[in-house]
Amino acid sequence: MQKRDPQRQSVVDVRNLTKAYHARSLRGRTVVEALRGVSLHADRGEVFGLLGPNGAGKTTLIKILLGVVRSTTGSASLFGQPAGSSAARMRVGYLPESLRVDRHHSARTALRYYGRMSRMSRADILRRSDELLELVGLRDRDRESVRQFSKGMYQRLGLAQALMHDPDLLVLDEPTDGLDPVGRNEVRMVIDRLRESGKTIFLNSHILQEVELICSRVAIMAKGKICAVGRIDELTQSDRIEEVQFQVALPMVSIDILRAKLGELFPAAVVAEPSQPENGGGEIIAIEFHLPLSSQSEVDSAVDRIRSAGLSLRRLVVRRQTLEETFMKAVRLGESSNAETPSHAAQEVLP
Numbered sequence: 422m423q424k425r426d427p428q429r430q431s432v433v434d435v436r437n438l439t440k441a442y443h444a445r446s447l448r449g450r451t452v453v454e455a456l457r458g459v460s461l462h463a464d465r466g467e468v469f470g471l472l473g474p475n476g477a478g479k480t481t482l483i484k485i486l487l488g489v490v491r492s493t494t495g496s497a498s499l500f501g502q503p504a505g506s507s508a509a510r511m512r513v514g515y516l517p518e519s520l521r522v523d524r525h526h527s528a529r530t531a532l533r534y535y536g537r538m539s540r541m542s543r544a545d546i547l548r549r550s551d552e553l554l555e556l557v558g559l560r561d562r563d564r565e566s567v568r569q570f571s572k573g574m575y576q577r578l579g580l581a582q583a584l585m586h587d588p589d590l591l592v593l594d595e596p597t598d599g600l601d602p603v604g605r606n607e608v609r610m611v612i613d614r615l616r617e618s619g620k621t622i623f624l625n626s627h628i629l630q631e632v633e634l635i636c637s638r639v640a641i642m643a644k645g646k647i648c649a650v651g652r653i654d655e656l657t658q659s660d661r662i663e664e665v666q667f668q669v670a671l672p673m674v675s676i677d678i679l680r681a682k683l684g685e686l687f688p689a690a691v692v693a694e695p696s697q698p699e700n701g702g703g704e705i706i707a708i709e710f711h712l713p714l715s716s717q718s719e720v721d722s723a724v725d726r727i728r729s730a731g732l733s734l735r736r737l738v739v740r741r742q743t744l745e746e747t748f749m750k751a752v753r754l755g756e757s758s759n760a761e762t763p764s765h766a767a768q769e770v771l772p
C-alpha cells in the first residue's frame with residue numbers, strides 16, 4: 422500500500438464521490454449511476470491522467486471538479502475548497518474538448534476576450550497575452566485570423582485561454598485529440614513547461630500513448646469506479662515480464678538435435694519458428710522459442726542455462742506489459758466485477 426508524502430500539497434481531492442443522473446426515457450424514469458464511489462487525489466506539480474472507455478464517468482467527474490454538475494454524495498475539493506465554490510473556480514483553467522473561438526478572432530483578440538470575461542484589467546490582459554503567446558509558440562502569428570490556424574495552433578491557443586487568469590490547476594479534456602504527431606508534440610511541450618512551472622494538470626484522454634508520455638500518474642475508470650490508480654510504472658508493473666523470446670544456435674548440428682537439446686533444457690519451451698540454416702551451407706542451425714518467464718531473475722537463469730549448454734544466444738526479446746494491456750485488463754476486470762476491488766496500486770492512503 423502506498424503512503425502519501427505528507428509534504429505534498431493536495432490540489433484535487435475526491436472522496437467517495439457518487440453521481441446519479443435521473444433521466445426520462447420512453448421506458449419511464451431511469452437512473453444512471455455515472456460515478457459510484459470515486460476517490461482520488463492529484464498533488465501540486467502533477468500531470469494526472471484520467472483514462473477509461475466511453476461512459477466510464479470521466480466527463481462527469483471533470484464537470485463536478487469544475488462545479489458544472491453537483492455530486493450526489495461524497496466530496497470533491499480543489500486546493501482544500503469545495504469544487505464549484507468561487508474560491509476553487511478562481512484557481513482552475515479549463516480547456517474543453519472542442520473549444521470554439523469565433524472565426525473573426527486573432528489569437529490576440531481571442532485572449533483579450535477571455536481576459537475580459539475573467540474581469541482582468543487592460544494592462545494585465547496585455548501582459549498576460551504576451552507571456553502566453555510566447556509560451557504556446559504563437560507570438561509570431563498573434564494577429565492572424567484563427568481561421569488560418571492548424572488544429573495544433575488552435576489547441577495551443579485553447580491552452581493559452583485556459584491560462585489567462587493564471588490558474589494553478591488546468592483541467593484539459595482530450596487535449597491532443599485530432600492532432601497529428603507534430604501538433605501533439607507541440608501541445609505536450611507546452612504541458613511540460615507548465616508542469617515545470619509548478620502547475621497541476623488534470624487531463625482526460627483516450628490516447629494511451631499520449632498519457633504514457635505526459636502523465637506522472639493515471640487513474641483508470643470503468644463503469645463509474647476507479648479500477649486502478651498510480652504511476653504508470655506501478656500500473657504496468659514495469660518489472661513484470663509478459664513474454665520472452667529467444668533465438669539460439671548451434672553450429673554443425675541438425676535441427677532435430679537442437680530441438681532435442683532444447684526440450685531437455687526447457688521442457689516448457691514453445692518453438693516459434695522452424696530452423697533457418699545460415700551461412701548458405703547450413704553450418705549454423707538457429708531456432709526460435711518462447712518461454713513463460715515472468716521475472717528478470719528467471720530470464721537471467723535461462724540465459725545461464727543456454728550458455729552452459731554450449732548454445733549460442735542469438736537474440737533475446739523481453740516484452741513487458743504496456744499501458745494498453747494494463748488498461749484493457751483493468752477495464753475488463755472493472756466491468757466484470759463492477760470494480761469492487763481496485764488493483765493494488767489503487768489503494769493509496771488518503772490522509
Ligand SMILES: Nc1ncnc2c1ncn2[C@@H]1O[C@H](COP(=O)(O)OP(=O)(O)OP(=O)(O)O)[C@@H](O)[C@H]1O
Binds near residue numbers: 443444453454473481
Ligand atoms: N446529463 C446526463 N443525463 C443522464 N445520463 C448522463 C448524463 N451525462 C452523462 N450521463 C451518463 O453517465 C454515464 C457516464 O457518462 P460520462 O459522460 O461521464 O462518461 P465518459 O467517461 O466521459 O464518456 P465519454 O468518453 O464517452 O465522454 C454514461 O452512462 C452517460 O450516458
